[in-house]
Amino acid sequence: MSAQREMKEKNPWHTPVTIIFTVIGVIAIVALVTVAVLQNRPLPQKYKYGIVLDAGSSHTALYIYEWPAEKDNNTGRVEQTHSCKVKGPGISSYASVPRKAGESLSECMQEARQRVPEKRHSETPLYLGATAGMRLLNLENSLASDKVFQAVEEALQKFPFSFQGARILSGQEEGAFGWVTVNYLDDRLKQSLETRGALDLGGASTQISFVSDDFDGSESPDNGVAFRLYGNDYNLYTHSFLCYGKDQALRMTLAKQTQSGPVSISDPCFNPGYIETKNYSIVYDSPCVSNMKPQGAPATFTHTGKGNFSQCQEVVKRNFNFKQCKYSQCSFNGVFQPRLQGPFGAFSAYYFVMNFLNLADTSIPLEAVTEKLSRYCATPWNQIKQQHPGVKLKYLAEYCFSGTYIITLLTEGYNFTSQNYPNIKFIKKIKGSDAGWTLGYMLNLTNMIPAEAPDSPPLPHAGYVSIVTVIAILLFVLFILSLRPLWPRCSKQPQII
Numbered sequence: 001m002s003a004q005r006e007m008k009e010k011n012p013w014h015t016p017v018t019i020i021f022t023v024i025g026v027i028a029i030v031a032l033v034t035v036a037v038l039q040n041r042p043l044p045q046k047y048k049y050g051i052v053l054d055a056g057s058s059h060t061a062l063y064i065y066e067w068p069a070e071k072d073n074n075t076g077r078v079e080q081t082h083s084c085k086v087k088g089p090g091i092s093s094y095a096s097v098p099r100k101a102g103e104s105l106s107e108c109m110q111e112a113r114q115r116v117p118e119k120r121h122s123e124t125p126l127y128l129g130a131t132a133g134m135r136l137l138n139l140e141n142s143l144a145s146d147k148v149f150q151a152v153e154e155a156l157q158k159f160p161f162s163f164q165g166a167r168i169l170s171g172q173e174e175g176a177f178g179w180v181t182v183n184y185l186d187d188r189l190k191q192s193l194e195t196r197g198a199l200d201l202g203g204a205s206t207q208i209s210f211v212s213d214d215f216d217g218s219e220s221p222d223n224g225v226a227f228r229l230y231g232n233d234y235n236l237y238t239h240s241f242l243c244y245g246k247d248q249a250l251r252m253t254l255a256k257q258t259q260s261g262p263v264s265i266s267d268p269c270f271n272p273g274y275i276e277t278k279n280y281s282i283v284y285d286s287p288c289v290s291n292m293k294p295q296g297a298p299a300t301f302t303h304t305g306k307g308n309f310s311q312c313q314e315v316v317k318r319n320f321n322f323k324q325c326k327y328s329q330c331s332f333n334g335v336f337q338p339r340l341q342g343p344f345g346a347f348s349a350y351y352f353v354m355n356f357l358n359l360a361d362t363s364i365p366l367e368a369v370t371e372k373l374s375r376y377c378a379t380p381w382n383q384i385k386q387q388h389p390g391v392k393l394k395y396l397a398e399y400c401f402s403g404t405y406i407i408t409l410l411t412e413g414y415n416f417t418s419q420n421y422p423n424i425k426f427i428k429k430i431k432g433s434d435a436g437w438t439l440g441y442m443l444n445l446t447n448m449i450p451a452e453a454p455d456s457p458p459l460p461h462a463g464y465v466s467i468v469t470v471i472a473i474l475l476f477v478l479f480i481l482s483l484r485p486l487w488p489r490c491s492k493q494p495q496i497i
């Protein structure tokens with residue numbers, strides 16, 4: 001009798017039992033893993049949307065944001081999916097025809113209506129925030145600014161979104177929300193990393209915001225914004241300089257050069273060969289310079305360029321007052337500023353200008369930047385026009401001034417040095433979303449950044465599935481081993497029949 005037969009006779013049921021247990025075991029494991037995977041599979045995504053209109057001094061832009069409907073609270077999840085630049089100037093330029101301020105928005109709003117899925121329209125919040133252009137108009141003529149807002153609100157209410165109002169942001173809000181945007185997109189808030197300061201240069205105002213160990217808000221409470229985000233406390237320093245956006249700074253610089261009401265000026269901030277007739281009434285038509293308008297000046301002056309960086313820097317510097325400072329330290333105009341700290345992101349006109357001048361790379365030493373800028377300013381206007389046929393002449397004419405202004409503002413104004421200049425990064429977008437105050441503004445108004453860190457599952461989905469699978473296989477192996485006494489005994493002896 002063979003050994004096999006002998007065994008079968010001893011345990012006549014052992015083979016079917018082993019087979020049955022094995023099959024049940026395999027089925028159980030497959031079922032367990034399948035249930036675990038299916039139960040924890042990410043559900044098909046549904047999205048929510050938010051729309052913010054940035055009514056700046058020079059133009060209005062519309063941004064659409066999108067985030068997964070189930071996870072409003074998770075950082076880094078809100079993304080900009082679309083932006084639309086409104087044709088024409090900023091809404092404050094429509095002071096004499098407010099109706100047109102509203103009408104100007106309709107093209108971008110129609111785009112938004114198409115981009116946001118129809119079934120989400122009614123629940124999609126729509127905000128309009130106006131910055132320094134409307135701040136200035138409000139100072140100059142508050143009735144006119146009210147009328148612009150009325151026209152804009154009427155136009156926006158015609159769209160199917162959930163309109164949440166149009167208002168002027170304070171300088172602090174503009175600075176602080178720019179900082180929130182940059183650090184949210186960088187994922188620095190949730191991960192409790194060192195934050196990045198925000199530098200925003202607009203047409204009519206400019207903002208600086210950063211966290212400094214020196215600053216707890218006590219020395220100058222107006223410059224402090226306290227946040228509690230994801231369980232961390234931040235004492236943010238922020239300041240907005242009205243009139244120090246690049247368009248208003250240019251007006252101030254022109255005003256400095258036309259104090260005596262001359263018929264012509266030779267401007268070091270414009271390229272040699274540049275010549276343009278300008279109206280006194282237009283240059284001085286802003287609260288930033290209106291009190292400097294020379295008496296008895298002619299109607300126009302001839303504005304010619306002489307392209308000299310260092311002379312331009314001297315004129316630009318005259319816009320900053322370094323004399324009085326009642327605090328431990330100041331930037332300029334008697335404004336408190338703590339010690340600069342950490343990395344910085346510089347966006348809006350900082351980026352447009354430095355990118356145009358091929359100076360967006362801050363590993364270029366500051367000395368080389370001024371050298372390049374000097375050469376750019378000294379380049380004849382005709383040559384500049386030939387080299388950049390696609391660029392708007394208004395922008396093109398101003399790059400020598402703008403570059404000089406930016407370097408002067410950063411070094412003389414904010415006290416950046418050759419050592420910490422490389423800490424600045426000129427940026428336009430972070431992970432596909434524009435750097436600016438709009439995202440931070442929406443995150444705040446929709447309560448999308450919690451004060452406390454949200455609870456998250458201890459394991460990510462993939463980790464969970466892997467562990468369940470490994471444990472199931474381990475249990476199965478142990479189970480099979482436990483049946484060992486029932487295994488057929490293997491014999492290497494030749495079978496004897």
Ligand SMILES: Nc1ccn([C@@H]2O[C@H](COP(=O)(O)OP(=O)(O)OP(=O)(O)O)[C@@H](O)[C@H]2O)c(=O)n1
Nearest residue numbers: 056057058059131132202203204205348349352
């Ligand atoms: N490609 C571009 C686009 C814009 N600009 C200039 O950059 C400046 C600022 O633009 P922006 O940041 O859009 O300013 P606003 O938001 O309109 O102004 P504010 O924030 O002061 O209200 C303006 O002088 C504009 O002419 C530029 O030089 N090059």
Ligand SMILES: [Ca+2]
Nearest residue numbers: 056131202348
């Ligand atoms: Ca702006």
